[in-house]
Amino acid sequence: MKQFIILVVLLLPLQIKIAHADPGCQDANVISGSLITDICWDCLLPIRLAGVTMSSGGESTPADAVDAPLCVCQDNLGVPQPGVTTSMWQPARLVEFQRVPGCSSVLNGTVFPFDRLNQGHHQRGGEQGPQGTFMHYHYYAFPLLVMLDLFVNPGCVSDGMMDLDLLYMSEVDPTWNNDELAFFANPEAAAVANPIAITACTADAVSSTAGTPLNSMFWCAGTWGAIYPLSGNQYTMSSLVKNTSLLKVKVLAALHRRGLARRTMGTSAMCEPEIDVTLDKDMYKYTLLHPIPETSSAHVTGESPFTWGMAKTIPAVGEDLIYTIWKWLDCCNRDFQ
Secondary structure, three states: OHHHHHHHHHHHHHHHHHHHOOOOOOOOOOOOOHHHHOOOHHHHOOOEEOOEEOOOOOOOOOOOOOOOOEEEEEOOOOOEEEEEEEEEEEEEEEEEEEOOOOEEOOOOOEEOOOOOOOOOEEEEOHHHOOOEEEOEEEEEEOOHHHHOOOOOOHHHOOOOOOOOEEEEEHHHOHHHHOHHHHHHHOHHHHHHOOHHHHHHHHHHHHHHHOOOOOOOOOOEOHHHOEOOOOOOEEOOOOOHHHHHHHHHHHHHHHHHHOOOOEEOOOHHHOOOOEEOOOOOHHHEEEEEEEOOOOOOOOEEOOOOHHHOOOOOOEOOOEOOOEEEEEEEEEEEEOOOO
């Protein structure tokens, strides 16, 4: 009897560990050397200083980017202070898509205590339920240049983010799980829920694949599909890369509508980010961080996955994708020290 009790005591920690293990939640090993090796450093370019492009390589600049050399902002006392325009692409956010509710691959495979009522799935259809895909998302602040103390002047940290932080979880957002709630939260979806509006997205698909998404077509995400409704449900049998690409645009569109994502591009946003309830698609670009990172170039909103997303998933262990979201920042740099 004594030997049995000793055996139970020795096996108890193992039993607890097995009980809490979740084979569906992977560790993406983000907080590691991946912060150097899995980042597209060429995607920082071009960099503008005082209206002059300091580098000729890299990606194109947005159409509404500031090209004036000088700027003026007011301090806390309302006194105008002159500055020099500084503009560049910055890795600003991470978004991960998960089938397991509460799973965070970014945070080393941590599982938050959510039940499986809204379990995600890939390409389900037929006898298993309605055709389509549903995934949860977690949205993180990812000011990589600030974290590594690279390139960024303290006066141009526009949103005040200094470290990796969890900003939003879809598990606590009922509009992400329910199409009807998403519609009532964003009733403009009714204006574009027709065949004519969907057919018009063809123009955005062509322009996006050429590198220039059309901001005027706010309901379109190029070749990825229609943005509305702003929920996590998709009723098509597309590739995993294409599905998650559309989801990340839905995430940004929904957060802009709520004032949780702000505009950092243009003259009006040079002194501080401004609330903009519409999504400027050309203010963003993206790189895949996990499972197979994009390290040589970025893709724009709606760009065909055939140009960047082929062979980017790994069966079983690499089907919950993580994207780095890059934002164009126009800043009035008043720190000359």
